[in-house]
Amino acid sequence: MGKVVLVTGVARQLGGRFVRRIQRDPDVDRVVGVDAVAPEHHLGGADFVQADIRQSAIGRILAETGADTVVHLDVTGTPLGSGSGSRTSVKETNVIGTMQLLGACQKSPTVQRLVVKSSTNVYGSAPRDPAVCTETTPPKSLPSGGFAKDAVEVEGYVRGFARRRPDVAVTVLRFANILGPSADTPLASYFGLPVLPTVFGYDPRLQFVHEDDVIEVLRISSHEPRRGTLNSGTFNIAGDGVLLLSQCSRRLGRPTVPLLLPAVTWAGSLVRTLGMTDFSPEQIRLLTHGRAVDTTQMRETLGFRPKYTTAGAFADFARGRGAGLLPPEALAGAIDRIAELSLRGSGHLPTQSAN
Template sequence: MAPRIVLVTGVADQLGGRLAARLADDPEIERVLGVDTAPSSVPRSTRVEFVRADIRDPRIAKVLTSARVDTVVHAAPRPGPGAKERNVIGTMQLLAACQRAETVRKLVVKSTAEVYGGGADAPAVFTEQDAAAKGDAAEIEGYALGLARRRPEVVLTIMRLAEIIGPHVDNALTRYFSLPVVPTVLGFDARVQFLHIDDALAVLERATTHDLPGVFNVGGDGVLMLSQAIRRAGRIPLPMPKAAIGPATRLTGGGVELSPSLSRLLSYGRVIDTTRLKTAFGFTPKWTTTTAFDDYVRGSTHR
């Protein structure tokens, strides 16, 4: 069943804002509500109705019920200061509101491949059957799965996105590759996999407009070695002991703050299998890992 009234969280971010705008362009969708605490990144020319609200506030339930929302796209989880409270507590409140709202029949959760963790003993390729590691992403997915058990009529789709990249994408990873000298972990050359932001938008749009329940990995085909990516970005690698990476990135400028998850990625890498995405979900990314990264390099504003 096609959605009629959609609520998208996290519209202050580039991904959430652009997704809300795309959904508002769909003539079969009557209303799109974009929720965030900061001003929306959605152009005013769209039909998106911006609602300044904090999903950690129980009053988010009033937004769902008063608008008779039938589809919720939770695109808000993001790193940064206060991420634990914002992401996990916010998700708890949002899903509690979804459980009480009788009109809600679909939930799409933007998750991340970080849910698998990573380390020296990690598998070469993660599939959806691999157990989630501890962390915010695993907690968020756990709460979503709990809602699906309590409300089995709700269609739940969880999309585990690889590292998002592309022209004008601003996150810790793109800032890392924009450093004039890029610190790397001595003795390691991680395998990395990227997802172009256009494919991330397309896959989340499909998850919203179609009933495709389940958990799906999303990433571009192929991998790059970290050393290859640095060379393609025209940067110079600087190998150093792992403990020195964080301080070194701060000293080199660029506003890079390496989270524990990103530090693991740059040491051990992470590759996800996307077979179910192509078969059960019916989507093949347009951009490979390599072409997505090259498009980021061409459009980078930090060169």
């Protein structure tokens, strides 16, 4: 008998892609996808069970399938589709859903491996953060809300499960901002705006991981480790290098509007009201202070080397978004003019271009 893999969050594109990929592995006998809504994409030969992981039914599903590997992808920052859920329902799925799933795994005699999708958001974004965060770096200030706080809580419950079930190999993957042609993340939505609001005086460093690399590292973590590697533990997952936000805007061909921090907060409320993107307080902090993580453990312990660098992941994402409002050669001057008009209106004159 081959492996039986149960995957949560399969109605999202990332979950669907992973299900289609993992079932092609020769030692996988069966894949079971679980989500509260039926996916619009196909799942290949996988079985689909419609169930809300916030409910106790997940325990019955786990027992009936006899899954030995659980890949928990239903930890996310955005509702599925437009108007399909509120921030409250997302938080409940992230936190309560994880608690229910872990409770089911704890009771299951068949579960041998657990893989959990997390985020580098757990480090927060603060002015006194270290230049590079390692897996053991404590946040200078714990995230106070939003998806980042959810991820911190989820990881806490996972650590508790690992202590109670030391016989289960537990892997937590902290992904940097996920980008790619089909990425559906808050930062991808932000970069899709025709003009990018930024915080005046800040040009944060950003790190990305390509969605193809996300699928591959999830696949590796779902199997027994190769000789010389160990795929249980907590790992930062990101492409090599960083990009400044100003570099991202130029490569997209989109102008930025540098605003004072209170105005950025107001702009965030506006775009949320318009339903354009999730411009949350945690995203504003990221676009102010940035974040970069160390990936030594990903390479040396997990044995994974991403195909895409940070710049490569962003370039592939940008190709999928099409041309921006302005050609790159005209962008720098437009940014300067927009910044000057914005700051004159606020009673402040710029001393230099923000980009």
